[in-house]
């Protein structure tokens with residue numbers, strides 16, 4: 001899940017550029033950070049390393065310039081959160097520095113062998129092993145060829161070292177003597193970039209904005225050698241040279257900036273109406289093609305994790321209701337225990353913002369092994385899932401930088417709603433209802449609604465528990481609302497299907513227990529309101545999110561009535577409430593503890 005970044009240039013660039021890139025990548029993990037760069041000295045160059053546990057401080061002492069540097073922001077897996085375990089890691093000669101994203105699954109036996117042969121380890125991480133493996137491979141390659149420091153030898157050594165490790169990994173290697181970087185990966189993402197100032201490599205294209213004009217998503221079967229003269233690509237198995245197909249980097253600085261908002265979370269919540277408009281403008285044809293694939297399939301599965309998993313669940317309700325079609329919504333990490341039904345006529349639709357979630361990738365790979373067709377609703381278009389899928393619908397949500405997913409969630413719902421209507425032969429109805437949803441979202445974001453949400457946040461700021469109920473289309477909304485609240489406020493929030501209350505949950509309700517109730521004007525209204533009344537009569541404090549007031553509500557947050565698009569609108573006040581609570585509790589809304597945005601490890 002970590003973020004990695006590096007550059008090499010013909011001239012000296014500010015090392016602070018790496019730190020800035022790490023700030024952009026911090027959403028991938030923020031347990032520790034570190035940088036390494038070449039320091040030219042009259043007595044000989046050396047590698048300076050600076051690393052520490054904790055988040056990047058807002059201000060750092062001035063950093064020098066250098067022709068080559070790399071950096072890392074960590075989500076800890078093996079080895080505690082300490083300065084020593086922060087990356088970069090060096091080999092014994094301190095001429096190789098590595099940064100790593102992933103887990104070396106066979107690290108134990110490798111470390112034992114390396115220690116037996118005299119390597120000295122400075123950390124408890126699996127990552128450091130790669131620096132020492134590479135040191136050995138490089139020495140072997142140089143002895144065998146009797147040539148020293150040829151660029152291809154470095155590639156050869158990286159290929160050999162990489163072949164010895166197991167797992168899903170991405171590395172950037174800095175080789176001081178040849179002043180070159182090497183990038184290599186298996187599943188975990190790496191993007192190369194070329195700009196006027198030099199060559200760059202990053203876990204995510206967003207960190208290349210402002211540096212690169214052209215980018216290339218490195219493939220698993222490739223190794224990239226980055227030198228001041230430019231990048232070269234090699235086949236990871238044979239070592240044969242390869243020709244990359246560069247593409248233009250279309251992201252602009254405005255896409256990744258805060259744009260006047262104090263946090264990315266609130267910026268991205270506010271972007272939602274614009275994203276749905278973009279979907280209506282740009283993704284209609286994709287929705288039609290996806291509908292055709294579904295039409296042809298015999299068995300459709302939606303897979304996703306967390307918020308994307310709730311979008312999948314909501315999709316199954318939308319398909320049942322609008323398209324009269326059964327689809328299976330499966331949590332991606334559980335898919336391998338349910339894949340036995342798959343045939344070559346099945347269609348598996350992966351829902352994922354990042355396109356790098358390892359459980360989703362595994363589900364997609366399982367589907368492909370069984371000959372099923374794979375489609376993806378994915379936000380990051382160069383991602384692994386986008387490349388594995390037979391057909392992709394881009395979410396068009398723009399970079400989602402807060403760790404919490406918001407705009408990618410409603411983008412998935414909008415596309416699924418459109419597809420359901422297309423399957424039903426009522427595309428124009430789908431388009432109309434999405435326009436109503438856009439208006440409804442704008443109303444939910446207006447100051448009048450915000451004032452009510454802020455008042456609720458004041459009331460709940462010290463709450464320990466919170467319950468959320470909905471039925472039908474609003475059941476996935478209840479789950480998603482509870483997830484938003486718990487992950488950013490650390491309040492224990494639980495989402496339930498309203499009908500489940502009396503089957504156990506109501507035992508938790510006591511005087512003052514806050515309960516959010518989603519009650520759109522659909523067929524669920526009478527039953528969800530009677531559930532709300534039952535909670536109220538046991539002392540529960542009821543916040544009703546609904547187009548109409550009701551006697552069951554202590555507080556009413558009015559929202560627009562938008563028919564079947566209600567899940568796109570009702571979630572907005574819950575997203576805002578989660579944000580307002582986080583701010584009031586003094587928490588960082590963009591970087592909740594223990595989380596990272598791209599879950600690239602199991």
Ligand code: F6R
Nearest residue numbers: 306307308352353354357404405
């Ligand atoms: C919650 C959240 C996560 C992600 C999940 C899947 O706010 O962001 O639950 O939705 O990790 O991520 P993607 O969509 O990138 O596969």
